[in-house]
Each structure stands twice: as C-alpha cells, then as structure tokens.
Amino acid sequence: MxxxxxxxxxxxxxxxxxxxxxxxxxxxxxxxxxxxxxxxxxxxxxxxxxxxxxxxxxxxxxxxxxxxxxxxxxxxxxxxxxxxxxxxAPAEPAQAADGGEPVQAAAKSDSNDADHKDQSPAVRKAAKESGVDPKEVEGSGRGGRVTKTDMANPTLKSDSSIKSDSGRPVAESTGERTEKRVPMTRLRKTVANRLLSASQDTAMLTTFNEVNMKPLMDMRAKYKDQFEKRHGVRLGFMSLFVKAATEALKRFPAVNASLDGDDIVYHGYYDIGVAVSSDRGLVVPVLRDTDRMSMADVESRIRELGGLAQKGKLGLNDMTGGTFTISNGGVFGSLMSTPILNPPQTAILGMHAINDRPMAVDGKVEILPMMYLALSYDHRMIDGKEAVQFLVTIKELVEDPAMLLLDL
The missing domain is CATH 2.40.50.100 (RNA polymerase II/Efflux pump adaptor protein, barrel-sandwich hybrid domain)
Incomplete structure (x- = not known):
C-alpha cells in the first residue's frame, strides 16, 4: 500500500x-x-x-x-x-407476464445513475448548486467529459435546454428572471484580493500617451512572411513592445524596482510579465531575461505561455517573480484604461486598441492608426517625471523601431 x-x-x-x-x-x-x-x-x-x-x-x-x-x-x-x-452468477431472466419470451432483469442502476457516477464530485456539486443538468452541457474534457469549468460557464448542447433537478428549465425564452450562484474559484479570490490590495496599499497614479502605429504596422507587413518562414512563428506587436519596455527599463531603473517594506530593491535583470485572460481568471506568465531574447524568442515564448494558460497548464515557475508587467486590453477592444499594479512591482504598461484617427502632421491632417498607452505606477517609488519619460521612451522606440536595432 x-x-x-x-x-x-x-x-x-x-x-x-x-x-x-x-x-x-x-x-x-x-x-x-x-x-x-x-x-x-x-x-x-x-x-x-x-x-x-x-x-x-x-x-x-x-x-x-x-x-x-x-x-x-x-x-x-x-x-x-x-x-x-x-x-x-448472471441474474436469472425474468419471465414475461404473458408467458412470452423472458425479459432481461433490470440492471442495478439505470442509465441516469450510470451518467451520475461518470461525473466527478466537483461536477455533481456544481450541478446541485446551480440546478444545471450536466448531461445537457457540452463537455470540454477528455472524451467529451463535463468538467467543473464547463459547469461554471455552461454551453448547452444544440438540442438541449438547461433544466433544474425537477426537470423545469432554469432559463427560458419567456423572459423568466433567473439567478445562478457559483462560488468563486481560489484563483479568482486571490486575483480579487491582490487587486484590492494594490488599490488600497499603493499610491497608484496613471499617465497616458499615444503612439503612431503606422511605422510598426508597415514593418510588420513588409517582413512578416520572411519572419514566419525563418523563425516558424508569426510576427506580432507584443514582441516589439516587450523589447521597447526592456530598453526603457534599462534607462529608468526605478520602474524596474520593487518595494520590500522600507527597502527599495533594484533588479539587475528584466523579467516581464504578460497578462493573459483564461477561463480560470487573469494570470500573468513571466518572460525571463527579456534583454537576452530576440523578437522571435519573445513571440515563441508568448505563444507557448498563452497556450498553457488556456489549458490551465501553467506551472508556478511560469508565474512567479516578474519585475514589470504589460497588459494588452486592446485585443478585447479597449480604447483606454488605467491598469492596476501587480504588487510588489511598481509599474504596469497598458496597451489598447488601434484606431484610425485624424492627426496633425507638419501642419496637415492625416488619418493615422493610433494607440493609447497607459502607465500606472506607484508614486511612492516613481516620480511623475520618470514615469512620463519612461512612457515617452516606449513611444519613441515603437514609432521608430530602427532605434532598437541601432541602440539609440
């Protein structure tokens, strides 16, 4: 044993x-x-x-x-x-009431019981709390098995409707007012507590700027096919933002620092977390030593970590540490936001949606693809001057990517 x-x-x-x-x-x-x-x-x-x-x-x-x-x-x-x-010994077949062919004896449990036993305790508990029948839910587990995550956000089978234990539909098209109470997962509780702590225990301030994405978009359009052919991964915008942030962190060490009690810890390395939304909640996998990574390395690692996050397979080592964080709300259509710090880090960069806007260029109005950038920072550690200059540095590097190659 x-x-x-x-x-x-x-x-x-x-x-x-x-x-x-x-x-x-x-x-x-x-x-x-x-x-x-x-x-x-x-x-x-x-x-x-x-x-x-x-x-x-x-x-x-x-x-x-x-x-x-x-x-x-x-x-x-x-x-x-x-x-x-x-x-x-096999059960003796039961004789039909009319003296005809024998009828096979009933199994000890009917099909409903068998279905019930095939479900995990967590799924059965979620079904009891929500009144959702797991048999009517599309399963994402192995062999179509219904998981606890499926029960938290149920997707109905095409020929089914969610029913309570009594068989009465929980949600109908008649406009019936319904509620569903689902316990918070441990991960979401932790995220909620950390975000609340960050807003209460730090002197958080946010500064904004905007960046012309046309040079970067032109570069991507020109080289994306060659890049993918050579490196086996698609060229995105995040890799250049990671490299630009790394260069800006070198110039402004306070943004790459953290607070430990009354001490300021200046980090001599650059571990950048990339916020990822998953079914289990917000997670921040970390790219290690981004100053030593190429753009292809960054793109490949982001793709790998994103896939692990969606499958719930991220390990503790993938998410521990981190000296700076980048959050891209633009993939969901966010025009502007004030990202919340990820303690004990002292700053976080927020990227947003790219929209065409009329801009004044050399006295003329041009339509350019623009993105708002936001930098939230802990004012106890970082002065406003440093925060603004840090964000301007990222803006300049993104608008002129050649500066990164020339180390300017």
Whole structure:
C-alpha cells in the first residue's frame, strides 16, 4: 500500500483546495493517469498515478484544503479492480407476464445513475448548486467529459435546454428572471484580493500617451512572411513592445524596482510579465531575461505561455517573480484604461486598441492608426517625471523601431 500525497508547494503557496477527483475508490488506473486536481492561489496542480494499480481509498474530498505533501489518497500498485461483480452468477431472466419470451432483469442502476457516477464530485456539486443538468452541457474534457469549468460557464448542447433537478428549465425564452450562484474559484479570490490590495496599499497614479502605429504596422507587413518562414512563428506587436519596455527599463531603473517594506530593491535583470485572460481568471506568465531574447524568442515564448494558460497548464515557475508587467486590453477592444499594479512591482504598461484617427502632421491632417498607452505606477517609488519619460521612451522606440536595432 502506497500513499498519494499533494505536491510539494513552493514557499509562496501555503495550501491548496481539491477541486476535482477524476477517479473513484476501487478504480483501476494506469501509470501517469490523472487522479485529482488541486487549485492553489496561482495555478491548478495535477496529481497523477505513480504506477499501475488501484486507488483503494480517497482521504481528502472535493473542496477539502490540503497542505504541501499531505496525504490525499491511498494506492495499491499492481492491484486489479475488484472482480466481485464480474464473478457473480448472471441474474436469472425474468419471465414475461404473458408467458412470452423472458425479459432481461433490470440492471442495478439505470442509465441516469450510470451518467451520475461518470461525473466527478466537483461536477455533481456544481450541478446541485446551480440546478444545471450536466448531461445537457457540452463537455470540454477528455472524451467529451463535463468538467467543473464547463459547469461554471455552461454551453448547452444544440438540442438541449438547461433544466433544474425537477426537470423545469432554469432559463427560458419567456423572459423568466433567473439567478445562478457559483462560488468563486481560489484563483479568482486571490486575483480579487491582490487587486484590492494594490488599490488600497499603493499610491497608484496613471499617465497616458499615444503612439503612431503606422511605422510598426508597415514593418510588420513588409517582413512578416520572411519572419514566419525563418523563425516558424508569426510576427506580432507584443514582441516589439516587450523589447521597447526592456530598453526603457534599462534607462529608468526605478520602474524596474520593487518595494520590500522600507527597502527599495533594484533588479539587475528584466523579467516581464504578460497578462493573459483564461477561463480560470487573469494570470500573468513571466518572460525571463527579456534583454537576452530576440523578437522571435519573445513571440515563441508568448505563444507557448498563452497556450498553457488556456489549458490551465501553467506551472508556478511560469508565474512567479516578474519585475514589470504589460497588459494588452486592446485585443478585447479597449480604447483606454488605467491598469492596476501587480504588487510588489511598481509599474504596469497598458496597451489598447488601434484606431484610425485624424492627426496633425507638419501642419496637415492625416488619418493615422493610433494607440493609447497607459502607465500606472506607484508614486511612492516613481516620480511623475520618470514615469512620463519612461512612457515617452516606449513611444519613441515603437514609432521608430530602427532605434532598437541601432541602440539609440
């Protein structure tokens, strides 16, 4: 008999919550099969089977809090699932009431019970709380399996309507007033608390500027095919903004610093976080040592981290640290915003939508693709002069990308 324990959490993670069991007691599994998911303040960790065998006992249930390396289940390697049901004598067929052909005896559980057993405890709990029938929801899990995330934002099958346990539709086209109460995930709670703390515990101020995107758009249109052919990744705008921010951070070290109590910590490296929206909430994976990365490296790494974020596969190392953050609300159509700091960082850059606007150029009106930039910063650490000059530096580098190549 072996113990299955929670993963060893980093020092920054105190505990986690079991959000889903993918197996039941007595179920036979193969090595590396997914057993359970544990949600921490930052990521969802997977617990897999250490070997072929049987899960003999589940110690920690869904929604239980677990500590680092704590026992959550017991496992017997090399064992097989109980064969009791397989060795039982087959049930005698029941005689039809009219003396005709025998009728096969009913199974111990009907199809509804079988469907119910196939659902994880987390899904069953979500169904009970929301009144949504999992059988009517499109599943995104393996083999079309319905997950807890599917239940939080249900997508109905084309021939179904959401029904409560009583069979009555929860939402109808008749305009019925409905409500659905869903508990916040641990990750969203953490994001909410951090954002609230940032607004309350920092002297946050935001400065704005606008950038002419035409030079960058022209460069991208000219070289994007060659870039993709050579590097195997598409050329986007984010890579140049990351490189421009890195250069600006070199010139203004205070923006790359952080506060630790009464101390100012100046970082001699450039780890830039890129905010990503996922089904589980806002996450900020970090690009390490961006001063040593090429634009192709940046694009490739952003694509890789974005894919992991959408699948909920980001690791703790992918999101820890970071000296500066970039958030691109423009991909959702945001024209202007005031991004909130990501403590203990002291600044965050907000990118926005690119819109054609009339601009005065050499005494003439021209229609140019313009983007508003916003820099939110902690005024306790960064003076207004530094913040404005930092943002102007990014503007100049983006409007004239050759300055980055010439180190000007």
């Amino acid at each position: 072996a113990d299955i324990k929670a993963p060893v959490f980093p020092e920054s993670v105190a505990d986690g919550t079991i959000v889903e069991w993918h197996v039941t007691e007595g179920q036979q599994v193969n090595r590396d099969d997914l057993l359970a998911e544990i949600e921490t303040d930052k990521v969802v960790l997977e617990v897999v089977a250490p070997d072929n065998g049987v899960v003999t006992k589940i110690v920690k249930q869904v929604d239980d809090t677990v500590l680092s390396d704590e026992l959550i289940a017991q496992f017997e390697a090399g064992a097989s699932a109980s064969a009791d049901t397989a060795t039982e």
